[in-house]
Amino acid sequence: MRKELTETQKNILDFLIDQIKGKGIPPTLADIANYFGYANRATVQQHLQAIEKKGYIKKTPKLSRGIELTLEDKFFVPKPILGEVAAGNPLTIYPDAIDTVKLPTIAKMPQDSFLLRVKGDSLKDAYIFSGDIVIVNPNLEPKNGQIVVAILDDAAVVKRFYKKKNEIELVSENPEYKPIVIDKKYASFNVVGIVIGIYRSMDKRAG
Amino acid sequence: MRKELTETQKNILDFLIDQIKGKGIPPTLADIANYFGYANRATVQQHLQAIEKKGYIKKTPKLSRGIELTLEDKFFVPKPILGEVAAGNPLTIYPDAIDTVKLPTIAKMPQDSFLLRVKGDSLKDAYIFSGDIVIVNPNLEPKNGQIVVAILDDAAVVKRFYKKKNEIELVSENPEYKPIVIDKKYASFNVVGIVIGIYRSMDKRAG
DNA sequence: TAGATTACCATACAAAAGTATGGTATTTTT
C-alpha cells in the first residue's frame, strides 16, 4: 500500500504528471519552484524526497529532470476534445473544448494534433463509430483516400478525401450519405486536418 | 525544402527520435556523446547546430534537454507488436515481436504496456476488428466487464472478464462464440493484462 | 587548387540543476 500524499505533495505530483505526460518532459526543480512560487529549489527537493519515499515517483540522483512516475493508475491525462465532428451530417464545431478524454499511454501526441469526438455513423464501414476519438493532424497534406476533417460552412465532417482535376470529393463510407463535391470556387471549404488515428478508451464500456 | 542530412547527422537525429519518442525525454549532449562514443560534448553540439540549421530540430538555448523535433513525418515510431491475439478462437502468442506498427502520437505508452494485434471477429460487436492494435497493460487489476487478454493453454484470447464466486468467465461479444468458464483449478490460465485502449492507424486504409 | 563542409579533438567558462545542511513555524500524531 502506498502512503497518502499531503495536499501540497499531491499538487506537486499533479504538476509532475501534467508536465511529464502532457508536455513530455519532466520539469527541473527550478521549474517546479517557479510554478508554485517557491523561493528555493530546496523546498521542492524536500517535497520530491517525500513523494519519492511514499513511492509515487522515482528519482535518478544527479540527473537533470530525472523524475519518473511510478504510479500507473495516474497515467491518464485529461486532454481536451475540441469538438464533435459529424461522420454523418455536419455538426457544429465548437471553438473551445467541450469535454476531455483521459488518454492513457496515448497521452503524448504531437503538439500540433488535436482530438475530436466522432458523432454519427457514416464512417461505420471504416470502423469508426460514434464516440470514438479521432486524432487529427492539421499539418499534413491530405492524400487521396485518406480520412480528413473538413469544414463546410462552419460545420465539420469526417470523410474520405479525393482530389480530382477541378474538384474535391468528400466521400462517406456509408452509401446512405452521398459524396460531397467541392469545386475550386467553393469559398467556405477547408481541410482542417488528416485523421492519423483513432483511439477508443475501453473504460467507459466496462462494468 | 529541407536540406539533406549527412550520415552522421542522420544517425544523431535517429537517436534523438528514438529517445524523445521512445523514452519520452530528450537526451543531454553528454548522453549523445556517450552513446556515439564522442569524447566531447562540443562535437555533439556542432552536429546539433548543423541539424538545427537544416531544420530538423529546434533547440531552446541554455535549457537542458531543450531539443524538439520539428519533423512531423518522423513522428511515427516503430513499436513492436508482441503477437497476435484471437478475439475469436485462440491463437498462439509469440515470444518475440512479430511485427511493428508505426504509432504516431501514440508513441509514448506507459513502459509497462505492450501491443498486440487482434485477429478474428469475436469482438466486432465491441467495435474491435481484425487488424486493430490493442494496448495492453499487464499491471492493472481486471475488473468485471473490462476487456482482458488472457492466456489459455499457451494461446491468447481477448475477451470480456467477469469474476464470479468460484469461477471466472470470459465472454465474447459475438454470440457465435460461447463464454469460456474457468474454475479455480484451471492451471494454465492467466490474465495477461487489461486492454486499456485500441489504436487503429488510418494509413493502411488510405489510397 | 582554394574554399567550404564535415567530423572530430581539446580547453575553458557560465549558467542551470541537483544536493547538503541548518533554521523557523505550524500542524499532526503518539
Next chain:
DNA sequence: AAAAATACCATACTTTTGTATGGTAATCTA
C-alpha cells in the same frame, strides 16, 4: 506534552549541462 512530520526559508557547494573558441584532418565543391 513531546515527538514527528510538514512546509517553507536561506546559504553554500558540486555536478551537469550548454556554450564559446580554437585546432586538425579529411572530404567535397566550385
